[in-house]
Amino acid sequence: MTSVAPLRLAPGHRNVGRELAETWQARDLLYTFADRDLRLRYRQTALGVVWVVLQPLIAAGIFTFVFGTVAHMSSEGKPYMLFTFAALTGWNLFSGILTRTAGCLVGNAHLVSRIFFPRLILPLSVMPAAMVDFIVSLGMFAALLMIYHVAPTLALLTLPFWMLLLAAGAFGTGLVAASLMVQYRDVQFVLPVATQLVLYASPVAYAASRVPEKWHTLYFLNPLVAAIEGLRWSLLGTEAPSIGSVAYSSAVAIVAVIFGVIVFRRMERGFADVI
Amino acid sequence: MSFDNAATAPAIAVRGVGKRYYIGHRARPTTLAERVAQAIKHPFAREEREVLWALKNCSFNVARGDLVGIIGRNGAGKSTLLKLLARITEPTEGEILMYGRVGALLEVGTGFHAELTGRENVYLNGTILGMRRKEITARFDEIVAFAEVERFLDTPVKHYSSGMYVRLAFAVAAHLEPEILIVDEVLAVGDSEFQRKCLGKMEEVAHAGRTVLFVSHNMQAVSTLTKRTLVLDRGACVFDGSTADGIAHYREMQAAHADTAAAYGAPPGTKGNHVAAARAITSDAGGTHRWGKPIRFEFDLEIPDVASTLSFSFQVVDADERSVSHLWCFDRDARFRRDAGRYRLAFDVPVFRAAKGSYTIRTFLSDRRTFTEFESLAQLCPFTVTMEGIERQDYNWEAGESAYLEDHSWTLAQEGSSDAPQHGGFHG
Numbered sequence: 260m261t262s263v264a265p266l267r268l269a270p271g272h273r274n275v276g277r278e279l280a281e282t283w284q285a286r287d288l289l290y291t292f293a294d295r296d297l298r299l300r301y302r303q304t305a306l307g308v309v310w311v312v313l314q315p316l317i318a319a320g321i322f323t324f325v326f327g328t329v330a331h332m333s334s335e336g337k338p339y340m341l342f343t344f345a346a347l348t349g350w351n352l353f354s355g356i357l358t359r360t361a362g363c364l365v366g367n368a369h370l371v372s373r374i375f376f377p378r379l380i381l382p383l384s385v386m387p388a389a390m391v392d393f394i395v396s397l398g399m400f401a402a403l404l405m406i407y408h409v410a411p412t413l414a415l416l417t418l419p420f421w422m423l424l425l426a427a428g429a430f431g432t433g434l435v436a437a438s439l440m441v442q443y444r445d446v447q448f449v450l451p452v453a454t455q456l457v458l459y460a461s462p463v464a465y466a467a468s469r470v471p472e473k474w475h476t477l478y479f480l481n482p483l484v485a486a487i488e489g490l491r492w493s494l495l496g497t498e499a500p501s502i503g504s505v506a507y508s509s510a511v512a513i514v515a516v517i518f519g520v521i522v523f524r525r526m527e528r529g530f531a532d533v534i
Numbered sequence: 535m536s537f538d539n540a541a542t543a544p545a546i547a548v549r550g551v552g553k554r555y556y557i558g559h560r561a562r563p564t565t566l567a568e569r570v571a572q573a574i575k576h577p578f579a580r581e582e583r584e585v586l587w588a589l590k591n592c593s594f595n596v597a598r599g600d601l602v603g604i605i606g607r608n609g610a611g612k613s614t615l616l617k618l619l620a621r622i623t624e625p626t627e628g629e630i631l632m633y634g635r636v637g638a639l640l641e642v643g644t645g646f647h648a649e650l651t652g653r654e655n656v657y658l659n660g661t662i663l664g665m666r667r668k669e670i671t672a673r674f675d676e677i678v679a680f681a682e683v684e685r686f687l688d689t690p691v692k693h694y695s696s697g698m699y700v701r702l703a704f705a706v707a708a709h710l711e712p713e714i715l716i717v718d719e720v721l722a723v724g725d726s727e728f729q730r731k732c733l734g735k736m737e738e739v740a741h742a743g744r745t746v747l748f749v750s751h752n753m754q755a756v757s758t759l760t761k762r763t764l765v766l767d768r769g770a771c772v773f774d775g776s777t778a779d780g781i782a783h784y785r786e787m788q789a790a791h792a793d794t795a796a797a798y799g800a801p802p803g804t805k806g807n808h809v810a811a812a813r814a815i816t817s818d819a820g821g822t823h824r825w826g827k828p829i830r831f832e833f834d835l836e837i838p839d840v841a842s843t844l845s846f847s848f849q850v851v852d853a854d855e856r857s858v859s860h861l862w863c864f865d866r867d868a869r870f871r872r873d874a875g876r877y878r879l880a881f882d883v884p885v886f887r888a889a890k891g892s893y894t895i896r897t898f899l900s901d902r903r904t905f906t907e908f909e910s911l912a913q914l915c916p917f918t919v920t921m922e923g924i925e926r927q928d929y930n931w932e933a934g935e936s937a938y939l940e941d942h943s944w945t946l947a948q949e950g951s952s953d954a955p956q957h958g959g960f961h962g
Contacts, residue, residue: 265547266636268621269629291661299649369906374644374662375621445565531623532555 273524282377292384297391311395315351319344322464332465335497338407341400342495346463348396349490353425353483354454355392359385360433361450364530365440371530378527379520382434386426393422400494412496421490424512428482431515438526441533461487468498479504482511544633545714545745546596546619551628552769553589553614555803586803588614590769591628596747598633598713601740603756603777604749605784606766608911609801612718612749615766616640619716619747634713634745637663641718641907643703648692648904652683652702655691659706673709680731681705692903699905701728708735714745719752719910733759751896751912752855753781788913798914800836807844807908809897810834810876814915821917825924825939826962829886831861831895831915835877837870841901844871846879848897850888851912857896858888858937864902885962887940891933892918924962 267274319340326332327339334342363381364371371378404411440446461483462470470478478484485504492499500508589611596602606612617623618630620638645662646655656677660670670677678684681702683694691699717736733755740746750756756763756777763780765773765787773783798812811834816823823829835846847862861881870877895914900907921931943959 265544265631265633267629267631268618268625270625270627272629285661285664287665287667288661290667291658295647295650295654295658298654299647302649370645370662372622373640374638376662376664439566443566443569445567449566528624531617 278377282379285377285380288376289380289384290387292380293387296384296388300388311392312399315344315347315396316399319347322347326464332469335466335468337409337495337497341403341407341409342466342491342497343464344400344403345491345494345497346461346487348393348400348494349421349425349487350458350461350463351396352389352393352422353429353486354458355389356385356426356429357433357436357454358450359389360430361436361440362447363433364437365444365447378530379523382430382437382523385433386430389426409495411494414493414496414499417489417493421486421493424486424509425483425490427516428486428508428512431512431517431519434516434519434523438522441526441530457481457483462491463487466498467500479507482508484508486512543598544595544631545598545600546594546633546747547631548592548594548619549629549631551589551592551615551618551625551630552587553611553618553623554626555586555588556584584802586801587769589618589766592766592769592771593628594764594771594774596745598745599740599743600762601736601746601748601760603760603763603780604747604766605751605753605756605763605780607787607913608798609768610766611769612766613640614769616716616718616747616749632714635664636714636716637707637710637712638716639663639707639718640716642700642707643905646691646699646703646905649690651690652678652687652694656702656706659703660710663707663710664712665710677702677705677709680708691905696902696905697728704728704732708732712744714747715739716747718749729755753784754855757781788916798911804836805838807835807837807839807841807899809899809909809911810836812895812897812911812914814895814917816917821915823886823917823919825890825919825921826885826887829883831881831883833879833881833897835870835879835899837877838874840870840872840874841904841906842871843902843904844868844899845902846870846897846899848881848895850893851896852888852937853892853933856937858893886919887938887962888919889933889936889939890919890921890931892916 266277322343323339326343327334332339360382363385364378367381370376371381436446436450460478460481467478467484467488485500485508488498488500489505489508491497592611592615604612604615614623616638617640618625619632620636620640622638622640643655643659645659647658650658656674657667657670661667678687681698681704683698683702686694686698691702694702715736736746736748736759748756748759760777762775763773763777764771765780765784767787772787773780797814798809800808800810804810811832813832814821814823815830815832817827817829818824831848833846833848837844845862845864847860847864849857850859850861851857861883863879863881894912894916896912897910897914898907899909924931939960939962941959941961943957943961945955945957947955
């Protein structure tokens with residue numbers, strides 16, 4: 260039978276190697292959670308898939324009307340609808356992962372307080388559903404390209420990079436929010452307001468180039484600026500973000516993930532006692 | 535490892551384990567806004583909190599293949615010990631060593647989702663319990679056959695009867711193959727035949743050389759299943775030895791507490807939907823009830839989280855842990871399903887028929903639709919029923935001669951006689 264070292268449970272005792280192995284062994288659970296979330300979403304709402312398509316379409320329509328038609332902002336020569344829709348695909352990926360990751364512990368409180376499994380599986384399992392939404396949205400974008408007779412450029416090849424950048428940033432931030440939310444429930448009310456603010460502080464409804472020069476330093480502190488501009492460039496061939504801003508954005512994303520995982524792991528021992 | 539020393543090889547070693555909780559932190563902020571406000575107002579103030587050791591200095595060893603029972607009153611630390619062994623929470627002091635894969639069954643159907651079908655829930659629950667999808671697929675037919683739900687596999691479990699639900703949930707868990715199995719009071723649910731099946735399964739597991747820790751209020755189950763028992767009381771392990779002695783020790787503890795604990799009050803700091811207080815209002819003082827008199831059971835329910843099918847029920851349980859009566863409030867329009875708050879729920883029984891003996895109460899607070907059990911308490915409000923004032927010729931009333939007494943009349947006629955038949959009977 261097994262002659263491996265026993266599992267030791269003691270205050271503050273961590274065995275990173277063992278935990279990594281356990282997380283890997285629990286990969287089926289990740290799949291099951293993702294499967295559950297997708298099934299439930301599409302089963303409970305008759306509009307399931309339609310909603311995923313409709314939501315960014317409506318949002319893009321509103322932005323197009325307000326910023327394009329009313330305010331006559333520049334969309335760098337592209338149809339305004341395409342211009343905002345491209346950015347919204349990225350924005351929705353970011354906010355979708357952030358919101359779901361943030362709520363994953365409180366939303367599964369009954370599991371966390373009743374059974375052990377590698378806790379990191381919960382936030383990780385929100386990824387597949389977010390990716391499905393992203394792909395549906397990309398399909399929609401492809402249809403829009405055809406409708407507007409716009410051809411994608413070679414920049415499209417960089418799409419996975421922007422996707423990863425946005426997902427990593429959202430995941431890291433989400434992990435911190437999830438850990439905080441266990442202790443402080445008002446985080447769940449603050450978060451939607453904060454994301455809404457960040458949406459307007461990011462070049463989704465407008466081009467970053469429209470931001471007045473004197474605000475640039477401050478504006479580019481938002482790491483999402485480069486990521487969203489980059490995604491739009493890759494989808495639509497608009498103006499590319501500068502290398503410097505992309506490097507900054509990537510660094511922030513990496514730090515966010517590392518910091519998020521550390522916070523999450525530090526807090527996870529106490530989740531069941533507080534939740 | 536050879537077979538010989540497998541019998542004495544350790545499975546679990548618990549050394550001086552304790553678990554501390556902080557309770558009654560009235561001053562403790564639950565929102566970030568409060569936390570920040572507090573930090574600004576009282577930057578150097580330290581949180582005032584009361585310490586509760588749910589478990590203290592607990593030590594024991596379990597050898598591989600052992601089947602050990604754990605008993606104790608509510609709040610004795612059983613659940614805390616299980617949570618530590620199951621890795622749901624971390625000990626505050628001491629250490630636990632576990633040799634082998636651990637499977638914990640702290641409730642039936644953890645993670646079951648009402649909207650998903652039976653089939654989907656088998657996979658969901660199975661993987662949560664630590665099985666691989668491949669393993670589940672391989673054992674799927676076995677699981678379904680054990681649960682006897684073949685025809686309803688593709689029906690959402692919200693349409694299941696609670697019996698079907700429990701059977702399916704236990705079936706998944708029973709097919710888990712951990713080297714150490716930790717089971718909490720899951721047998722309180724389900725009909726008696728299913729309970730037998732579950733007990734059989736656990737015995738099988740133990741015979742296969744795996745280790746089982748079994749927590750229960752059901753002394754019958756503990757004594758048939760285990761040879762060794764731990765008794766916990768107020769966070770301490772007060773007895774470790776043979777099951778027969780353990781149960782005797784537990785009964786003594788019960789008796790010693792019976793006088794003082796006729797009413798139940800929830801421990802401070804209890805969170806979520808729970809029974810805050812329970813009382814059995816008997817005909818006489820001191821928890822004594824004269825047979826046939828009206829009795830009242832009162833429960834103070836603290837309901838912070840409203841659930842649309844919140845249900846409360848309780849059993850009157852005799853000294854052998856058998857339920858003699860079940861009373862419920864499952865009303866669709868019950869206000870505690872709509873509004874959060876504190877409620878007093880009183881049950882009046884005009885003629886209480888339970889026979890002479892001692893009884894306790896077991897409560898169930900749950901949500902039917904989502905199959906969430908908020909709380910289940912046992913051994914509440916001990917009281918005794920006496921036959922005082924009711925005469926019976928020649929034979930004294932004995933506790934345990936029956937569960938309850940029926941009104942009855944008898945007619946005695948002599949064959950071949952023209953005399954009028956005699957009449958008599960019993961009317962409570």
